Amino acid sequence: MGFDAFLGNPTAISRLRRKLREGRFPHALIFSGPESIGKHTCALMVAKALNCLKDGPDDFCDQCSSCRKINSGVHPDVRSISVENEATQIKIAQIRAVLHMLELQPFEGRNKVFIIDPADWLNAEAANALLKGLEEPPENTFFILIAVNVHELSLTVRSRCQIYQFAPLTLAEMRQHGITDELVLRWSRGSIGRARSLDIAQLKRERQMVLNLLEDSVDAKEDTFQTLLGISAELGRAKQDFEDRMAILAILIADTVYVKEGVPGKLVNIDLSDRLTKLADRTTVHELIRMAEFLRFVESSLKSNVNRQMLTDVLVLTGSNILNGLS
Known part of the structure; x- marks a missing residue:
């Protein structure tokens, strides 16, 4: 077991193990990269290596009581800090609790490890409070901040951490994990977590609706707008459904561009190539790119908690205008 069980990102793993082996492991790290590609798993592996009772210094056994407690989430010296309940931010009270724990010695392990995930959801007050811990951490304390986009973190926070960039897994690495369905492989986009949780039947139903x-x-035409607005009402009903369908729409548009540009090998929706070809014949690359740009605006607006129903109505109307050359 140990780090050898981690597939993908060999450069990051090698660098981490070297730091552990040399006894100069940084007290604050950022693991940055797309969602569900193993960043949190790697953070837990680091926590196990820092506290393993058998192996070391650059590996862990995954069998001792310390490793087992970390695997079960009950080790008193390894804490994960995330958003609470339905919150959209990590708040200052959570970070103050962490700072209080810095004053204490480890309860039973050699080192205390705090994993903040997603660190790019720290609000401004929480991020400022965290700086105190990052600037003067006790000798046996380590912070691992996990973020999709490292640039969402303040420059001050970034300057106090060593950054490790994680990339999506390759198709070959995904197949080593036992993922063989071609559509699942392409839709997971290098994320083993996404591949394992993907409900392909549900995806196909959602995709059919969005493609329609x-x-x-x-x-x-003008008389179809009421129909489109009716669909938008359904899209805007639940936050997660809305975000998932916007992601599907973005991928369908990207696939249509790939068809238009003559690079079908990049298609995610390989089973829809005929419909995408017909769609490509009825659009221009310029129109598709404008739609993609607008979807990026939608994604940014979602992070700002803009009303989803209003956003969807704007998307439908603006999208139709773009594709008909009216804007």
Whole structure:
């Protein structure tokens, strides 16, 4: 077991193990990269290596009481800090609790490890409070901040951490994990977590609805707007559904660009190549790129908690106008 069980990102793993082996492991790290590609798993592996009772200094046994407690989430010296309940931020009270723990000696391990995930969800007050711990950490204390986009963290926080960039797994690495369905492989986009949780039947149902909407938008005339707005009401009903369907729409648009540009090997939706080809024949690359740019605006707006229903209505109307050359 140990770090050898971690597939992908060999450069990051090698660098971490070297730091552990040399006894100069940094007290504050950032693991940055796309969601569900193993960053949190790697952080727990580091915590086990720092506290393993058998192996070391650059590996862990995964069998001793310390490793087992970390695996079960009950080790008193390894804490994960995340958003609470339905919150969209990590708040200052959570970080103050961490700072209080810095004053205490480890309860039973050699080292205390705090994993903040997602660190790019720290609000401004929490991030400022965290700086105190990052600037003067006790000798036996380590912080691992996990972020999708390292640039979402303040420059001051970043300057006090060593940054480790994690990349999505390759298709070959995904297959080593036992993922063989081609559609699952492509939709997971290098994320083993996403691949294992993907409900392919549900995805196909959602994709069918979104593709129908996209095709209708391409062909939309004035009398179809009420139909499109009716669909938008359904899209805007639940936050997670809305975000998932926007992600599906973005991938369908990207696939249509790939068809248009003659690079079908990059398609995610390989089983929809015929429909995407017809869609590509009825649009221009310029129109598709404008739609993709607008979807990036939607994604940014979602992070700012803009009303989803209003956003969807704007998306439908603006998307139809773009595809019909009216804006």
